[in-house]
Amino acid sequence: MSINRRSFFKFLSLTGLTLAVGKESVAQSDKGQEVDFLSILYDSTRCVGCQSCEFACAEAHDLPEPVGSPAPGTIRKLDETNRSVINCYNTSKGEMYVKQQCMHCNEPACSSACLTNAMHKTQEGPVIWRGNKCMGCRYCMVSCPFDIPKFEFHSANPKIQKCNMCFDRIEEGKMPACVENCPAEALVFGTRRELIKEARKRIVENPDTYVDQIYGEHEAGGTGVLYLASVPFNELGFRTNLQKTSYPELSKGFLYSVPTIFVLWPALLLGIHEATKNNQVKEDENE
Amino acid sequence: MSNTTYAIAKDNDGKNILKFILGEFKPKGKIFTPFNIISLPIMLLGLVLIVIRFWKGIGSITNLTQEVPWGLWIGFDVVTGVAFAGGAYVITFMVYILNMKKYHSIVRITVLNGFLAYVFYAGALLLDLGRPWNVVNPIIGNSFGTSSVLFLVAWHFLLYMIAQLIEFSPAIAEWLGARRAHKILSAMTLAAVIFGITLSTLHQSGLGAMYLMAKEKIHPLWYSEFIPVMFFVSSIFAGLSLVIFEGSISNKVFSNQISDKNQKAHHGIVISFAKVCAVTMFAYFFLQLLVFVHGQHWDLLNTTMGYWYLTEMLGFVLFPMLLFFYSYRRNNILLIKIAAIITMLGIIINRLNVTIIGFRWDAVSHYYPSWMEIVVTLAVIFTEIWIFRWIINRMPVLRESPTWAINQK
Numbered sequence: 001m002s003i004n005r006r007s008f009f010k011f012l013s014l015t016g017l018t019l020a021v022g023k024e025s026v027a028q029s030d031k032g033q034e035v036d037f038l039s040i041l042y043d044s045t046r047c048v049g050c051q052s053c054e055f056a057c058a059e060a061h062d063l064p065e066p067v068g069s070p071a072p073g074t075i076r077k078l079d080e081t082n083r084s085v086i087n088c089y090n091t092s093k094g095e096m097y098v099k100q101q102c103m104h105c106n107e108p109a110c111s112s113a114c115l116t117n118a119m120h121k122t123q124e125g126p127v128i129w130r131g132n133k134c135m136g137c138r139y140c141m142v143s144c145p146f147d148i149p150k151f152e153f154h155s156a157n158p159k160i161q162k163c164n165m166c167f168d169r170i171e172e173g174k175m176p177a178c179v180e181n182c183p184a185e186a187l188v189f190g191t192r193r194e195l196i197k198e199a200r201k202r203i204v205e206n207p208d209t210y211v212d213q214i215y216g217e218h219e220a221g222g223t224g225v226l227y228l229a230s231v232p233f234n235e236l237g238f239r240t241n242l243q244k245t246s247y248p249e250l251s252k253g254f255l256y257s258v259p260t261i262f263v264l265w266p267a268l269l270l271g272i273h274e275a276t277k278n279n280q281v282k283e284d285e286n287e
Numbered sequence: 288m289s290n291t292t293y294a295i296a297k298d299n300d301g302k303n304i305l306k307f308i309l310g311e312f313k314p315k316g317k318i319f320t321p322f323n324i325i326s327l328p329i330m331l332l333g334l335v336l337i338v339i340r341f342w343k344g345i346g347s348i349t350n351l352t353q354e355v356p357w358g359l360w361i362g363f364d365v366v367t368g369v370a371f372a373g374g375a376y377v378i379t380f381m382v383y384i385l386n387m388k389k390y391h392s393i394v395r396i397t398v399l400n401g402f403l404a405y406v407f408y409a410g411a412l413l414l415d416l417g418r419p420w421n422v423v424n425p426i427i428g429n430s431f432g433t434s435s436v437l438f439l440v441a442w443h444f445l446l447y448m449i450a451q452l453i454e455f456s457p458a459i460a461e462w463l464g465a466r467r468a469h470k471i472l473s474a475m476t477l478a479a480v481i482f483g484i485t486l487s488t489l490h491q492s493g494l495g496a497m498y499l500m501a502k503e504k505i506h507p508l509w510y511s512e513f514i515p516v517m518f519f520v521s522s523i524f525a526g527l528s529l530v531i532f533e534g535s536i537s538n539k540v541f542s543n544q545i546s547d548k549n550q551k552a553h554h555g556i557v558i559s560f561a562k563v564c565a566v567t568m569f570a571y572f573f574l575q576l577l578v579f580v581h582g583q584h585w586d587l588l589n590t591t592m593g594y595w596y597l598t599e600m601l602g603f604v605l606f607p608m609l610l611f612f613y614s615y616r617r618n619n620i621l622l623i624k625i626a627a628i629i630t631m632l633g634i635i636i637n638r639l640n641v642t643i644i645g646f647r648w649d650a651v652s653h654y655y656p657s658w659m660e661i662v663v664t665l666a667v668i669f670t671e672i673w674i675f676r677w678i679i680n681r682m683p684v685l686r687e688s689p690t691w692a693i694n695q696k
Binding site for chain 2: 077078079080109112113114115116117118131132133134135136137138139141142143145147150151152153154155156157158239241242243247248250251253254255258261262265266269270272273276277
């Protein structure tokens with residue numbers, strides 16, 4: 001195939017156009033190292049299962065009062081009216097309580113899945129949902145490895161319900177409602193670095209009380225809620241099969257291939273078209 | 288459906304365009320055909336259900352749960368429907384890029400089919416959106432989630448619909464008798480085709496890439512980092528199988544519109560498609576095999592999901608592939624059509640396995656679509672067929688273009 005001046009310019013303009021129009025597909029890389037996110041440390045050895053956090057959460061977010069109480073054998077699930085629940089598990093060291101809510105990942109799957117930026121990792125650290133942007137596609141629910149975002153299936157104006165670390169309270173300089181109302185000091189609010197230091201200190205000082213792991217330090221690439229426990233985390237209903245790298249990492253490869261294909265494909269297709277055009281002329285002549 | 292009772296439509300020739308369009312809205316042919324009698328009540332029921340859905344919320348007519356937030360409307364209507372619409376990019380590639388003029392007679396009907404599939408299945412997506420009034424956010428406004436695969440897919444759907452409309456627009460211009468517009472629109476075809484194929488490559492695979500982040504939620508026999516590649520490769524034979532299937536129906540129903548020359552050529556076209564299907568299915572099967580061996584999931588084969596996986600791979604990929612090879616060599620059109628139907632079933636099974644059956648396969652409560660979800664899905668498909676029939680009975684899709692349009696080239 002010979003490239004003449006005209007087809008060369010055709011290639012050039014098409015490539016240029018694709019480069020200009022082609023969307024940028026920058027996967028998020030808000031790694032926790034550069035900024036120090038606000039975080040919560042939950043120490044399950046201190047939790048007494050009083051549900052004060054649940055009631056405070058419901059009140060702070062205009063949700064109905066929580067129903068039922070933690071008991072071993074029954075799992076109370078997060079749903080569209082409960083952003084935070086306490087469950088009780090029978091473990092090798094007796095009955096233990098665990099609080100469940102959004103993990104506020106350093107690189108959240110939900111926000112990288114969101115096509116309208118409605119799920120948003122704030123500079124401060126909390127992952128918040130913005131109703132004026134959300135179109136209700138529920139891709140955040142499909143992507144979240146912790147199954148946190150919940151959808152109001154029975155509403156004509158449905159919202160996504162999930163813990164936002166009381167972002168509005170944080171902006172006013174207050175602590176999250178659950179932390180403020182915990183009578184057992186099982187919840188601590190602070191920056192992620194401080195809290196990891198504090199958690200390590202507790203593990204080192206009481207090696208018999210704690211298992212040597214901070215859940216959330218590396219899970220899903222690091223999360224904004226950190227857990228301490230006295231038994232292995234799989235006994236407490238935690239997902240322990242999660243990857244240690246962030247979830248947006250999984251679709252990065254695909255997204256990075258997009259600009260390449262956008263540049264290469266049109267040029268290639270046009271090239272094949274030009275190359276096969278001559279065959280057609282010959283065929284027509286033969287006919 | 289018997290359409291032989293009325294004359295072939297005439298294109299507009301010098302009439303006022305508005306008057307002509309109004310005239311075209313009158314129904315042509317019989318109203319009480321078996322197809323209409325079955326489809327009309329379902330469409331009306333679907334409409335009622337859609338009203339309930341917008342009034343009482345998505346949960347009022349669907350069985351979706353907090354664990355399985357995407358059900359039949361996404362897994363079947365969108366993900367499977369788009370795979371079947373892949374025929375349009377494959378055939379425009381063969382005709383306009385590889386210059387295989389042999390397939391030219393079916394370009395228009397395939398592009399029309401693809402275009403309507405996108406309009407209706409993307410339209411069905413609106414039903415599934417909880418807050419559809421915000422649907423324009425990723426397109427206009429200040430809410431670009433550029434790191435989202437769904438953002439890419441949404442844009443591609445929109446752009447591809449425009450590209451397909453441009454590819455099809457000469458037929459509309461011929462119907463309306465708009466000669467100048469026809470010339471301009473025809474000149475845009477190649478650009479639209481190139482753009483369309485590029486978009487198709489990316490969003491056919493993109494539909495698979497959407498599930499990459501659901502790593503632990505999809506059964507390991509169906510999850511791998513190669514889902515996008517699998518979705519793309521399988522869309523080639525999914526689209527062609529649908530073209531074979533749809534062609535065999537259209538050739539009967541709209542036989543009065545198709546010239547004898549094209550009627551005869553169709554035989555050869557189907558035979559060639561069988562060959563293309565067989566080869567791409569071989570490549571697909573081989574890829575699946577590689578992924579399986581690489582994934583080291585031998586132990587999972589001896590489970591219920593494992594048997595289901597083997598059924599899909601052997602019964603709905605390997606078997607129709609062999610059938611395509613065999614019927615191609617034997618020149619057997621009937622067997623090709625059977626192979627196409629089995630292949631289509633296989634695609635439905637595959638897409639549902641990734642999106643619904645294998646999604647949270649370990650959850651306590653499984654998702655099964657409610658009868659209302661199925662009725663709405665059927666209503667969407669029937670409405671599409673009605674529009675499809677309306678266009679074919681009016682515009683030069685299957686029948687020859689008017690002479691002025693042919694002379695223009």
